[in-house]
Amino acid sequence: AQSVTQLGSHVSVSEGALVLLRCNYSSSVPPYLFWYVQYPNQGLQLLLKYTSAATLVKGINGFEAEFKKSETSFHLTKPSAHMSDAAEYFCAVYSPQGGKLIFGQGTELSVKP
Amino acid sequence: ETGVTQTPRHLVMGMTNKKSLKCEQHLGHNAMYWYKQSAKKPLELMFVYSLEERVENNSVPSRFSPECPNSSHLFLHLHTLQPEDSALYLCASSQGFAGGAFSRTEAFFGQGTRLTVV
Numbered sequence: 001a002q003s004v005t006q007l008g009s010h011v012s013v014s015e016g017a018l019v020l021l022r023c024n025y026s027s028s029v030p031p032y033l034f035w036y037v038q039y040p041n042q043g044l045q046l047l048l049k050y051t052s053a054a055t056l057v058k059g060i061n062g063f064e065a066e067f068k069k070s071e072t073s074f075h076l077t078k079p080s081a082h083m084s085d086a087a088e089y090f091c092a093v094y095s096p097q098g099g100k101l102i103f104g105q106g107t108e109l110s111v112k113p
Numbered sequence: 114e115t116g117v118t119q120t121p122r123h124l125v126m127g128m129t130n131k132k133s134l135k136c137e138q139h140l141g142h143n144a145m146y147w148y149k150q151s152a153k154k155p156l157e158l159m160f161v162y163s164l165e166e167r168v169e170n171n172s173v174p175s176r177f178s179p180e181c182p183n184s185s186h187l188f189l190h191l192h193t194l195q196p197e198d199s200a201l202y203l204c205a206s207s208q209g210f211a212g213g214a215f216s217r218t219e220a221f222f223g224q225g226t227r228l229t230v231v
Contacts, residue, residue, distance in 0.1 A: 009153075045222070049219055
């Protein structure tokens with residue numbers, strides 16, 4: 001069965017600092033992994049996805065994530081945080097059983113001036 | 114704008130009311146989903162429709178009744194809800210449900226309906 005665990009329900013960084021949001025997955029098959037962002041009172045927007053091509057995936061808004069099979073991780077990073085990055089971020093894995101996305105519990109990112 | 118539109122954006126209803134949530138996608142996708150997002154909980158998949166047929170029902174209470182009349186529209190009919198059903202209900206769609214083709218695309222989400230049951 002597929003699952004994801006996001007470490008830390010809340011992360012706070014200063015503007016201009018590195019953003020690191022952690023995600024570990026469990027999958028019985030080669031995983032398809034996703035990061036979504038949710039701004040207040042909005043739906044989810046795809047940031048990036050890993051589908052067994054390059055292990056370093058670049059997404060929108062300067063975010064990227066690296067797939068590390070040995071660590072079963074897919075952490076999200078951004079070199080320099082911006083105030084507009086404040087949102088909730090969700091890691092997800094695709095489950096071929098039922099063709100659905102399994103989401104982590106989410107990490108709320110705060111950016112301090 | 115993701116191409117998935119949900120109406121209404123906000124809904125307040127009493128426990129004896131009957132209401133419906135609507136989702137519409139103009140992306141040509143063949144799969145649609147209802148998710149429930151409650152505070153401090155992971156997103157919960159409620160229903161999956163592929164080619165207008167329900168393929169998964171994650172033990173959702175019968176007071177939630179989905180309907181998918183065609184590949185572009187998805188409804189969630191609500192009746193005799195409880196206060197704990199208050200949440201953000203998200204609709205999503207994707208292309209290529211079967212055979213792992215999901216990997217070539219992702220799910221597109223609507224902005225959600227914020228439901229409050231009083």
